Amino acid sequence: MRPGLLRRAAAGAWHVPAGFAFLLRNPRLWPLAALPALLAILLVGLGALAGVFLVPRVEAAVGPSPGRLPEWAALPVSVLLWIATIGAGAFLGLGLALALAAPLLDELSRRVEARARGMAEDASPGLRFEILESLRGAVYFLIAAPGVLLLGFIPLVGPLLSMMWGARAMAIQMTDPALSRRGLGFKDKRRWHREWRVETQGFGLAGMLGFVVPLANLLLGPALVTGGTLLVLELEDAASPRALPADAPGEPEAGA
Secondary structure, eight states: OOOOHHHHHHHHHTHHHHHHHHHHHOGGGHHHHHHHHHHHHHHHHHHHHHHHHHHHHHHHHHSOOTTTSOHHHHHHHHHHHHHHHHHHHHHHHHHHHHHHTHHHHHHHHHHHHHHHHSSOOOOSSOHHHHHHHHHHHHHHHHHHHHHHHHHTTSTTTHHHHHHHHHHHHHHHHHTHHHHHTTTOOHHHHHHHHHHTHHHHHHHHHHHHHGGGSTTGGGGHHHHHHHHHHHHHHHHHHHHGGGGSOTTSOOOOOTTO
């Protein structure tokens, strides 16, 4: 029997700081993490800056007309538009950084698993399969960015929906290398995420919050790939008892 929803979500979220801690404890992984981290810093910053410049146009296009709302309502709406636009720009920048650094992040994930398990799983059909799956994951992440932006404009519930969708896309992207090594195609990965929806959503939400943590956001990309790999390993271990055949012998009954 699985634990409660809150405990499962917290267990998934814990793998974000666990990813940072794992990287810090393993200096030999730092060279692989350096370039993706630099790309993430540069492109997330440029994306957020582009969002700042786009805010006036977005407000003019979708915001309420001046004087249409009372001051107490107009200010929160304006703040939400700023947050949604700048956040979507930063999200898109992270997606581009992850796509450009995909080979390094795949190798980082492989080495993280080898250090955590003693060896890395290698059940994929080959390098071509892993490259194609990496590109599919990156495209999905990039396509999600406009959706994250548009959802943020829905009154009241928009920012929450935007955060939830962004978290889902982030969880899918950050676990992609480890799942590809297990031979899972994109549809199989989506099915895996549905099975572990609570844990992976908790992981993705914690990753989204990492955007606003000073210094931690400098290593966000590599740390999330590391944490996503550790999450896959933990959930794989959690699933192993359920993978036994139906007619497998169970525990002997007391007194047998």
